[in-house]
Amino acid sequence: MSDGTDRREFLKRIGIGVGVAAVCGQAAASLRSLVPNVSYDAPTTVKLGPPAEFPDGMKFLPEQRLFVFREGRIFHAISAVCTHLGCTVRAEALSHQEVRTVGASEVKLTHRFLCPCHGSRYEGDGTNVAGPAPKPLAWYELSVAPDDGQLVVDLAKPVDHGFRLTIA
Amino acid sequence: MAISPDQPEHRTPSAPGVHPRPGWSVTPASDREAGDAVVSNFLFHWFPARALKDSLTWRYSLWLGTITTALLALLVASGMPLLFLHVPSVERAYGSVKDIENVVTFGAWIRSIHRLSAHLMVAMVFLHLARVFLTGAYKNGVGRGQHREWNWVIGVVMFLLTLFLSFTGYLLPWDQLAYWAVTVGTNIASAVPLVGAQVRELMLGGRAIDQPTLTRFETLHVIVLPAVLGVLFAYHMWRIRKDGGLASADRAALLPAKAPVPGEAGRTKTYTLLGLARGQGPLIRSASLERPDTTVNAVPDLTRRISIVMLGTVAVLSILAVFVRSPLEEPANALVTPNPAKAPWYFLWLQEIVTDTTIRIGSFTVNGAFVGGVLLPGLLVALMVAWPWLDRSPAAAAGRWFPRSRRTQNIVFLVLVAVVVLLTLIGTFVRGPYWRMYWPWQGWPEMPTRF
Numbered sequence: 001m002s003d004g005t006d007r008r009e010f011l012k013r014i015g016i017g018v019g020v021a022a023v024c025g026q027a028a029a030s031l032r033s034l035v036p037n038v039s040y041d042a043p044t045t046v047k048l049g050p051p052a053e054f055p056d057g058m059k060f061l062p063e064q065r066l067f068v069f070r071e072g073r074i075f076h077a078i079s080a081v082c083t084h085l086g087c088t089v090r091a092e093a094l095s096h097q098e099v100r101t102v103g104a105s106e107v108k109l110t111h112r113f114l115c116p117c118h119g120s121r122y123e124g125d126g127t128n129v130a131g132p133a134p135k136p137l138a139w140y141e142l143s144v145a146p147d148d149g150q151l152v153v154d155l156a157k158p159v160d161h162g163f164r165l166t167i168a
Numbered sequence: 169m170a171i172s173p174d175q176p177e178h179r180t181p182s183a184p185g186v187h188p189r190p191g192w193s194v195t196p197a198s199d200r201e202a203g204d205a206v207v208s209n210f211l212f213h214w215f216p217a218r219a220l221k222d223s224l225t226w227r228y229s230l231w232l233g234t235i236t237t238a239l240l241a242l243l244v245a246s247g248m249p250l251l252f253l254h255v256p257s258v259e260r261a262y263g264s265v266k267d268i269e270n271v272v273t274f275g276a277w278i279r280s281i282h283r284l285s286a287h288l289m290v291a292m293v294f295l296h297l298a299r300v301f302l303t304g305a306y307k308n309g310v311g312r313g314q315h316r317e318w319n320w321v322i323g324v325v326m327f328l329l330t331l332f333l334s335f336t337g338y339l340l341p342w343d344q345l346a347y348w349a350v351t352v353g354t355n356i357a358s359a360v361p362l363v364g365a366q367v368r369e370l371m372l373g374g375r376a377i378d379q380p381t382l383t384r385f386e387t388l389h390v391i392v393l394p395a396v397l398g399v400l401f402a403y404h405m406w407r408i409r410k411d412g413g414l415a416s417a418d419r420a421a422l423l424p425a426k427a428p429v430p431g432e433a434g435r436t437k438t439y440t441l442l443g444l445a446r447g448q449g450p451l452i453r454s455a456s457l458e459r460p461d462t463t464v465n466a467v468p469d470l471t472r473r474i475s476i477v478m479l480g481t482v483a484v485l486s487i488l489a490v491f492v493r494s495p496l497e498e499p500a501n502a503l504v505t506p507n508p509a510k511a512p513w514y515f516l517w518l519q520e521i522v523t524d525t526t527i528r529i530g531s532f533t534v535n536g537a538f539v540g541g542v543l544l545p546g547l548l549v550a551l552m553v554a555w556p557w558l559d560r561s562p563a564a565a566a567g568r569w570f571p572r573s574r575r576t577q578n579i580v581f582l583v584l585v586a587v588v589v590l591l592t593l594i595g596t597f598v599r600g601p602y603w604r605m606y607w608p609w610q611g612w613p614e615m616p617t618r619f
Binding site: 090 | 355505
């Protein structure tokens with residue numbers, strides 16, 4: 001810093017640097033404002049109604065994009081969201097039913113699931129068997145609401161395929 | 169309009185720099201009047217005073233860029249009334265589009281022009297890109313300071329912007345088509361490694377397609393993307409002038425002059441009329457370019473052709489829009505995925521790829537959404553961007569259709585295009601419910617609307 005040009009050059013660079021930093025800071029702030037801090041999405045824990053209202057077999061709940069299965073007092077729930085690109089799969093009743101051991105217990109396979117977007121196919125327990133789907137349909141945790149005894153699903157809590165809810 | 173320089177002017181200026189008469193003429197009587205038009209008219213100022221005949225031929229450029237410009241102008245013009253009429257709210261967007269379609273006077277026609285122009289623009293931008301590739305027009309020729317490769321990169325970016333503009337416009341009617349196309353599209357974005365979920369959330373403004381998504385897509389569609397496209401378009405045009413005009417000009421410069429140009433040998437200039445500003449470019453100032461019979465005045469020869477192409481495009485679209493109605497499906501329903509759920513035609517090849525590219529290696533699975541939706545298109549775009557630097561063919565191959573030295577790369581390009589076209593055709597005509605294959609003459613089985 002012995003002569004004036006050095007100081008001038010130094011100040012010029014600081015000036016440009018501060019200008020660039022200011023513009024970048026404002027750009028970053030503008031972009032950050034677009035990242036939502038509050039989610040107004042539907043809650044992930046949903047009451048589905050009294051267990052007695054579910055028929056034996058399968059019931060599709062379009063709002064939750066969920067299949068709820070009932071065999072007597074035993075319930076389980078499988079997601080209808082295709083694991084490929086998120087379209088809603090459709091259930092197709094099977095002409096002959098099959099009993100398979102899934103997890104620790106047996107499950108009656110009454111349907112299979114087909115995706116209209118890219119043709120993925122899943123078996124009745126959600127296992128992906130054809131098409132581009134990379135993994136099985138999710139199973140979600142079911143429970144009974146302590147206050148009014150309704151069936152409750154937690155769409156944020158996938159469970160393994162051995163999960164069953166048995167209602168006393 | 170080639171007038172020899174020694175022909176007397178109609179009126180001589182009273183002083184240097186003072187034009188003989190204000191304004192300009194579409195039918196100039198002299199070279200000077202023709203030049204005045206370019207200087208004094210705002211819309212003409214981006215043209216050179218004189219243009220090469222070779223650049224103006226129909227069969228070289230096919231005028232695809234000009235057609236695209238006309239379509240963009242039509243899109244802006246037809247978008248304005250739609251912007252006044254469309255209500256960007258989840259509850260009312262569908263109803264407002266239905267009103268445009270059925271209640272507003274000329275509404276269906278305006279919407280049809282907007283939609284058809286958008287579809288055609290995607291096609292024309294792509295054809296323009298294909299023309300530039302096949303003629304090697306991204307190659308630098310003989311002029312100094314040329315950077316055609318960067319104009320090609322700008323063009324690729326504008327192509328992607330056009331696709332993104334189409335995609336964002338797709339959601340605005342808020343019908344079934346819109347909702348599920350955006351579901352699939354944004355889920356492809358979430359297949360990007362590491363940041364995918366955040367990218368999707370940023371696009372949607374939440375975790376589900378809702379009001380924030382509509383607001384974001386609307387803003388992108390009417391403000392952000394057109395503004396970026398407009399700036400890039402201006403730069404695209406400016407670069408053509410900086411690079412010495414179309415690539416066919418370089419080719420013309422290499423051709424030997426048919427006859428010596430009288431009195432031209434001793435002339436020196438620091439620029440040429442074709443717009444090469446940087447460096448003197450001795451080769452581009454070859455005698456063949458300076459000959460009066462190889463160039464014509466931009467006004468009216470260039471402007472006349474541009475008018476024909478632009479007015480022709482507007483006429484075709486206006487008439488087409490009378491006969492082709494725009495579809496509007498049922499209102500968006502998050503509860504029911506339509507069967508089959510098809511993307512717009514220019515994304516169908518991608519939909520085919522994401523269907524076919526889920527890879528399983530043992531227990532390890534790679535989602536087709538990543539391979540077909542991110543990796544393959546990303547590679548294609550990267551390849552397109554990098555191509556001018558990979559192309560080692562000689563400069564003489566620039567500005568010619570199918571030169572021998574570029575035969576292999578042209579064939580590879582055409583094969584890739586053919587694959588994309590084939591996948592698009594399969595997606596359009598062969599895919600039915602549950603994305604199964606049905607021949608066009610086979611009926612689709614009756615599908616229940618709910619399971």
